Amino acid sequence: MQAAAAAAEVPSFEVRMITLHSHELTLQEILEFEARLRSVIVRALESTPNGLRFEGEVSRFSNMSSFEDRKVESKMRHGLAGSRVRSESDFHRELSALLDFGPHYGCNLNALWDRLSADLERPILLVWTKSEQSRAAMGTATFDAIVAVLERTRRQDLDFGWSDRFDYRVE
Structure with a gap:
């Protein structure tokens, strides 16, 4: 992984093959490896104005038109079902289970800010589907207070200029 990270700092490089020889990896380890690899690819794409050309199974990255398109491809997307949030x-x-906040999560808006602003590996895209059901059930004031924390986190990452950042959509 260090070689790939170092390669991302060079304006152009070629990745021939990545092979995992161990069959004892857990699904979580494979997903973490994939997230790190995507991060390296995004950094490499950002460092090369003309983009990179990939062949084989990752060819969907070739000829992408903008950095934002490339970043969306690499985000770790998490869906929060509004029908389950009343x-x-x-x-x-639901969010604690989705993002694996662990047993010590405080389950309040201050704890949410603490986790979102500092503890989550980025990039991440949280998509709150059927959010109107949540708003109707919990009330507008509570819903808006939660969204305010999500927006504050998004703004923080933008203000810091992070290329890997938190983002959300309320649908």
Whole structure:
């Protein structure tokens, strides 16, 4: 992985093959490896104005028109089902499970800010589907307070100029 990270700093490089010889990797380890690899690819794409050309199974990255298109491709997307979120308590429970906040998560808006602003590996895209169902069930004030924390996190990452950042959509 260090060689790939070093290669990302060079304006152009070629990746011939990546082989995992161990069959004892857990699904979580494979997903973490994939996320790190995507991050390296995005950094390499950002460092080369004309883009990179990939062949084989990752050919979908070739000829992409903008850096934002490349970044969307690499985000770790997480869907939060509004039909399961009927209260602030439901929101914290569902999001904690979705993003693996662990047993010590405080289940309140301050704890949410702490986790989102500092503890999550980026890039991440949180998509809150059927959010109107959540808003209707929990009330506009509670819903807006949660969205305010999501927006504050998004703004923080933008203000810091991070290329790997938190983003969200409320659908």
